[in-house]
Structure formats: C-alpha cells, structure tokens
Amino acid sequence: MESRNNRIFGLVVTFLSILLIGLSYLYFYYTSENRSLRSKLTALSLVETQVYDIESIDKQIEDYKNIDEAIKNKYDEYYSNIAKLEEKITKGESSVKIAYLTFDDGPYDLTYKVLDTLKANNVRATFFVLGKDGVEDRYKRIVNEGHTLANHTYYHNIGKGLYDSVDGFISQVDKLENYLYDITGYRTTLVRFPGGSPTAKGLKDGIVNELHNRGYKYVDWTSETGDGSSKKLAQKDTWAWYQDTTRDKDIIVLLMHDYNYSTYNNLQRIIDDLKARGFIFLPLHNKSIMAN
C-alpha cells in the first residue's frame, strides 16, 4: 500500500515538476520576446506618420485644368457686376461715375506710351484696333494689361469700299477677328464702326443684325478729344473738346486716338481730372449699357 502511495506521490511530483518547468520556460520565453517587441514598438512610435490632403490637391489640379473656363466665368461675373453698377448710376442710386477711355485706329508707336501712362495710373481702357503687320507685341500687351481689345474692322477704309455692302463690312470684322485671335488667343466682342455708326447710313441696320448674329455689339461714343478731326490739333484744343463733351455726364465713352500726340500729352491731365470728378475707369464690354 505504501509502495503504491509512493508511486502515486512520485508521479504527481514528476507531473507538477514538469508542468512547473514548462511554465517557467514559457514565462521566460514570452518575457524575453516582449522585451524585444517593446523595443520595436518604441522605434515604430517614433516614426512620424502624416495625413496627406490628396483631395485638396485633386481639386486644385482640376481647377487648373479648367482655368480657361474659370477665367471666362470670372470675366462674365465681372462684366455683369459692371452692368449692375451702370444701372445704379443711371437710376441715381450711386455716386460713382464711369469713364470708358477708348483709343481708335491703332496700334501705333505711340500706343506704347499710352499703355505706359495707363499702367502708371492703374487705368484700364479699350482699344478699337485695326489689322496691322509687325505690331503683334502691341496687341498682346493690350490684352495682357487687362484692356479690352475691340474690333474696328481690318482696313478702316471709309470711302473706299467699307460701307459698300453689309457683307463687305462684316468680312473685314471677321478678317480682323481671326487675325487678332491668332495673335492673342482673345475673341473680340465689341465693334466700333469707323467714323461711328451713323457713317454706315442705310447699311447700319443690316450690319448691326449681322454683328448681333455673331455675338458682337457696337459702341459709339459720348465724348471725345476731337483728335480724329485733325492730327495737328493743338493740346489746348483737345483739352477744350474733352471738357465740353464730358460735362454733366455720369457715364462717358471718351473717343481718342493713340496716334495723336495732342491727346497723349493731355492723357495724364484727363485721367487726373476725371478722378477728381469721381470717375472710375473701366474697360468696355458687351454687357455695358453703352454697347448696342
């Protein structure tokens, strides 16, 4: 009996001893592994992770891909707001006055100086240009500096066929349009009749219809420096013309020519005078009430 008890005791002691040794082995094994794992965890915790705003970059890329459309829409918004301002002015709801400075028949060499003066005064104007070779940089500068590039027909040949037919007139508008687009990538939307719209006489309605069909509007003028009548007009005379024709007006379209030194020599004075009278300077656009 005692021998049996001794055997059982021996078996239990052996079993418990093996179990204890096994557990001790496992304990030291996991403790050791945990130490190395914790070192790894500490190292990984030090690695900086960052959240990248890829969605925002995608949106910027999309905006840049559609930048031409975005600019066009922004111009539309800008011109619509100018039209609203014109409406307020005509209703007497705004004390602001608008001056649309316009220069016809260029570009000439003097155009550079005119552009310099406008730039120095942060003034944007409108250039009703003709088709000329070798002056591509001037067309580009007009557009790049925020002025409106507008159509004054390719040749401006009043009395030499321009007003012989509607088609003849329109072909000159189209010819200049394509010429300017090739140079500047800019589509004109405004036309000024050489000599003014009354010069077209009986053809005027037909021409206007065709212009409207092409998305154009035409602009005459409310005021002028008289420099179109003579290149030799004295500076005091262009100033007198300017004063006489801008009096008592809240929105003016001032006709000038960027070949005329008399006008150019008065330009700074005209800008200063208009500013003093509460005018702001804007480029013309086909949503303006001055465009027909």
Next chain:
Amino acid sequence: MKKLVIGILFLGVLVMGYFTYNAVCDNKHVKNKINILSDNILKSNQEKEVYDSKMKELDEIKEKNGDKAIKYEEVEAWNQEIIEYLD
C-alpha cells in the same frame, strides 16, 4: 511531508501559470499595437507616394498655366472692386 511537497509544487505551478498567462496576454497586446502602427506607417508611405506624384502634377500644371492663374486672380480683384461699389 509529501503533502507539503505537493502543495509547494502546486502553488509554484499556479504562480508560474499566472505570470505566464500575463506574459502571453502582454505579448498579444504588443503585437497588436505593432501591427496597427505598421499598417499606419505603410498607409502613410503609400499616401505620401500618391501625394508626391499629385504635387508634381500640380507643379507642372501650375508652371504651364501660371500666367492664367495670375490672370484669374487679377480679374477676381477687379470684380471685388466693383462689388464694393455695388455695396
């Protein structure tokens, strides 16, 4: 005496069992944390690669359309001037 020996051994098994259990649980916990951190780092690295390539694309398109972007901002500034007059 025999009972004492068995009792001590049994107690030893219980104590070592407890410590070993804790060590195993700790091991699982740390491994889990390491996996989460590793995944985050991997994800961050992958996102960085995508981000870098997108930034490169953005820089290229900005360089190509830089003048137009300036023009857009310029027109926006003019527009704001008119909005001020309207207000």
